[in-house]
Amino acid sequence: MENIAAVDLVDSENYKNASRQKNKLDEMTLVLFGATGDLAQRKLFPALYNLYLDGKLPNAISIIGLGRTNYSNRVFQMNVETSLREFSRRPVQPENVEEFVSKFRYCVLDVFNEASYSGLLELIQSREQEMGIAENRLFYLSVAPNLVEIITANLQASKISETKGWKRLIVEKPFGTDLQTARELNEKLSKAFNEEEIYRIDHYLGKPMVQNLETLKFANPILELLWNHDQIANVQITASETVGIEKRAGYYDQAGAIRDMAQNHLLQLLMMTALDIPVNLTAKEVQQEKREIVEALRPILKEEASKHIIRGQYTAGEVLGKPVIGYQEEPGVIEESKNDTYFAARLYIETSAWRNIPFYIRTGKRLEQKSTRIVIEFKNKWKDNPAFKDEGINPNLLIFEINPNESVSLLVNLKNPSTEKYEPTNITFSVNSNIQPESYELLLSDALEGDKTFFAHWKEVELSWAWIQPVLEAFQEDALPLHPYSAGSSGPEAADRLLEKDGFCWW
Numbered sequence: 466m467e468n469i470a471a472v473d474l475v476d477s478e479n480y481k482n483a484s485r486q487k488n489k490l491d492e493m494t495l496v497l498f499g500a501t502g503d504l505a506q507r508k509l510f511p512a513l514y515n516l517y518l519d520g521k522l523p524n525a526i527s528i529i530g531l532g533r534t535n536y537s538n539r540v541f542q543m544n545v546e547t548s549l550r551e552f553s554r555r556p557v558q559p560e561n562v563e564e565f566v567s568k569f570r571y572c573v574l575d576v577f578n579e580a581s582y583s584g585l586l587e588l589i590q591s592r593e594q595e596m597g598i599a600e601n602r603l604f605y606l607s608v609a610p611n612l613v614e615i616i617t618a619n620l621q622a623s624k625i626s627e628t629k630g631w632k633r634l635i636v637e638k639p640f641g642t643d644l645q646t647a648r649e650l651n652e653k654l655s656k657a658f659n660e661e662e663i664y665r666i667d668h669y670l671g672k673p674m675v676q677n678l679e680t681l682k683f684a685n686p687i688l689e690l691l692w693n694h695d696q697i698a699n700v701q702i703t704a705s706e707t708v709g710i711e712k713r714a715g716y717y718d719q720a721g722a723i724r725d726m727a728q729n730h731l732l733q734l735l736m737m738t739a740l741d742i743p744v745n746l747t748a749k750e751v752q753q754e755k756r757e758i759v760e761a762l763r764p765i766l767k768e769e770a771s772k773h774i775i776r777g778q779y780t781a782g783e784v785l786g787k788p789v790i791g792y793q794e795e796p797g798v799i800e801e802s803k804n805d806t807y808f809a810a811r812l813y814i815e816t817s818a819w820r821n822i823p824f825y826i827r828t829g830k831r832l833e834q835k836s837t838r839i840v841i842e843f844k845n846k847w848k849d850n851p852a853f854k855d856e857g858i859n860p861n862l863l864i865f866e867i868n869p870n871e872s873v874s875l876l877v878n879l880k881n882p883s884t885e886k887y888e889p890t891n892i893t894f895s896v897n898s899n900i901q902p903e904s905y906e907l908l909l910s911d912a913l914e915g916d917k918t919f920f921a922h923w924k925e926v927e928l929s930w931a932w933i934q935p936v937l938e939a940f941q942e943d944a945l946p947l948h949p950y951s952a953g954s955s956g957p958e959a960a961d962r963l964l965e966k967d968g969f970c971w972w
């Protein structure tokens with residue numbers, strides 16, 4: 466396929482929908498649990514720095530990092546600076562990095578030690594006084610999910626979460642491990658924070674192209690006209706990865722692709738693709754529209770899961786020219802593990818707009834390429850027309866490349882003047898990803914402003930778990946085949962057959 470046009474689509478500023486109200490940036494304290502961890506080093510500190518460079522951090526912000534590791538403030542600040550040098554998308558600027566890291570303080574705290582929270586409260590208050598900032602407190606829990614409950618309970622018991630200003634809580638995924646544990650967790654969080662105050666982060670919602678889906682539909686009435694079952698044949702959502710499980714066997718061997726990617730990221734992408742654009746683009750209305758989509762998912766019966774779901778596991782192979790071991794050989798994976806490293810599903814949304822249009826989702830580790838994309842396949846009225854039988858007319862496709870490249874393409878059929886044959890041709894608008902803010906930048910910025918549009922509401926999370934629960938049970942009971950696929954392939958052949966039965970193929 467050939468690109469006949471490639472232009473910069475929009476700059477980062479235009480990604481935010483013009484009609485969404487920006488809230489004022491209040492002075493605040495950001496309390497970061499897990500400040501010595503991987504996510505903080507690789508994503509959160511660089512995101513904060515880039516927001517600072519863009520003037521999107523409040524002038525008066527006190528950032529307090531927490532962990533059990535014994536750091537002084539100075540060593541912690543140096544670690545923050547090191548992480549910027551390694552991971553910031555923009556180079557560190559010598560003239561301002563000192564000022565940036567001076568906003569950080571560190572407090573040694575074991576989250577289970579209730580008594581140590583009084584030291585944290587003292588530090589928060591002394592910085593609030595020193596910097597003259599009001600009691601607005603944002604708590605970011607960048608820690609393993611099993612610590613979330615104890616932290617919120619202790620924040621409440623120590624009165625740290627009793628503020629005269631506002632309080633907000635950012636919680637990382639995964640939110641629970643199934644429907645029941647997610648409900649239990651939510652109930653516990655609700656004792657200290659109300660729904661308005663809880664920001665459930667899903668970093669796929671922070672990807673610029675995902676945020677742009679809403680804008681694309683809203684700002685292009687032509688697309689809105691095409692966005693329904695009269696015109697669309699199917700929708701395909703792919704999140705394929707070349708990486709394996711890295712050093713995360715302990716977590717991944719329990720979670721599998723179904724919990725790690727499908728329940729959250731893929732279903733969120735499905736909601737963002739299928740939602741009706743609300744009249745007002747407020748967070749509340751966007752979340753309501755998303756909820757209506759996930760609520761309308763046709764339930765899958767456990768007994769029928771094998772008709773709609775494919776699970777797979779990688780065997781040894783070659784990825785991007787390098788030999789790699791199979792899942793069973795990965796350090797930390799239990800013997801004869803039946804864990805899924807590949808997940809594909811066919812879903813239906815029982816609304817008037819989407820009735821009987823299949824949505825196919827798939828994700829997997831150790832596949833041939835890294836690509837997150839959404840493909841809308843339009844109905845091909847020439848498909849069964851005998852006059853065009855041998856002409857090879859492809860269906861029109863609208864393709865949103867989300868990661869690592871960002872582009873929107875429309876696949877159209879053109880006649881090659883030399884061969885007189887129809888050729889599929891891509892009209893592509895690509896975005897220069899290097900100048901885009903990263904997901905965590907966009908999401909942190911929203912949380913600082915109190916904008917919840919791109920965070921998951923509890924109902925979305927609960928309904929996603931509810932849809933997936935029978936499938937989890939079918940997996941647990943080993944009621945579905947586990948298809949092996951070679952590392953470096955496009956996944957199990959069974960996933961191709963899932964679409965072939967419906968007369969389609971993966972794009």
Ligand SMILES: NC(=O)C1=CN([C@@H]2O[C@H](COP(=O)(O)OP(=O)(O)OC[C@H]3O[C@@H](n4cnc5c(N)ncnc54)[C@H](OP(=O)(O)O)[C@@H]3O)[C@@H](O)[C@H]2O)C=CC1
Nearest residue numbers: 499500501502503504532533534575576607608609637638
């Ligand atoms: N890393 C990533 O790319 C991504 C991570 N996430 C999620 O983010 C969260 C954090 O992940 P990640 O940073 O990778 O995890 P790490 O294991 O790298 O870090 C865990 C952090 O928790 C702290 N911690 C652990 N136990 C305690 C305790 N008892 N008291 C106080 N602090 C404690 C550790 O500090 P110390 O050892 O100093 O006590 C460390 O700072 C997880 O929920 C993960 O699922 C989500 C998406 C991507």
Ligand SMILES: O=C1O[C@H](COP(=O)(O)O)[C@@H](O)[C@H](O)[C@H]1O
Nearest residue numbers: 668704706708725726730837868
């Ligand atoms: O949340 C997760 O996402 C990553 C993939 O994220 P991406 O931004 O690189 O597409 C995945 O590797 C990881 O297993 C999962 O926990």
